[in-house]
Amino acid sequence: MPETTYSISDLASEFGVTTRTIRFYEEKGLIHPRREGQKRVYSPADRVRIKLILRGKRIGMSLRESVEVIDLYDPEHNNEEQLNSLINTVREKRARLLQQKKDIDEMLGGLDEVEALCEQALDDNHRSQR
Amino acid sequence: MPETTYSISDLASEFGVTTRTIRFYEEKGLIHPRREGQKRVYSPADRVRIKLILRGKRIGMSLRESVEVIDLYDPEHNNEEQLNSLINTVREKRARLLQQKKDIDEMLGGLDEVEALCEQALDDNHRSQR
C-alpha cells in the first residue's frame, strides 16, 4: 500500500506554522519523522499528532500537556492500577475543559452585549441625523 | 457609602495567585490600585479586572489580549468608524472563541472514548478472573 507522506513544508503550510516550529516539536520529542537520507519524511500519524498539538495550543495547553492528552490514546496501560490512574487523569482533564467552556460562554455573553450596545449607538447616531 | 476595599493578599489568596503576580499586572499597566501611604488598596473594580484577566488566562489568552477584551466594555468609542471597528473586533474574538469551543468539544469526545475503553478493560479483567 502506498502510504501517504509529507515533507516538512507540506505540513508547515497546511497548518500555517513555520518549519522551525515543526523541527522544534521534534527537538522536544513530540514527533519522530522518518528520514530519507537527510530529509524528514512525515507519516499521516505524524501529521495527526501535529494537528492535535496545535488543537491543544489553541485552547491554551502547553506542548507537554497536549502530548499528555495525545498519549492517553495509545494503550500501554495494562494493569488495574494504571487503568484507574488513567481514568483519574481523564476526569481531571475533563473538569478543566468544562471550566474553560464556561469561561468561553461567559466571554461570549459579554461580547454579545458589547455588540448590541454598539449597534444601538450606531442606530441612535443615524436617527439623530435626520 | 463605605466602598469595599481589598489588600493585595486578600486578592492573591482569593484568586490563588501570588502577590508577585498582582504586582506584575500593575507593572504592565493592567490595574491601577490606589495607594494609602505605601500600601496598595484595591477597589471592587480592580478585583473584577483581575478576575477577568485570570478568566482569559484559563482559556489561553495573553495578558494583553485579556485587557483588550476587558477594554471593549468601557465606552470611549464615539464616532461611527470607531464603533464599526469595535464591532469587527468583537466578531473576530467571537470567531476564535467558537473555534476554541469546537476544539474543546472534540477533546472532550476523545476523553469520553478513552474513559469508556478503560472501564471496559477493567471490566474484562474482572470477568476473566472469575
Next chain:
DNA sequence: GATCAAGTTTACGTTTACGTAAACGTATGC
C-alpha cells in the same frame, strides 16, 4: 522595645515556544 506579619522596591533568574541568522547540502530547471 523587640519581634512578627504583611507590605514595599529593585533586580536578576527561569521556563516556554519559538524567531532569526549563519553556513552548508542537494536536486532541479533552464
Next chain:
DNA sequence: GCATACGTTTACGTAAACGTAAACTTGATC
C-alpha cells in the same frame, strides 16, 4: 554549470509571565 528553491544543523536571541532573593518599612502584638 549555475542559480534557485528547499532542506539541514548549530547556536544565539527574545517576549511573556512570572519566581526568587535581598534589603527595607510599617504598624500590630507580646
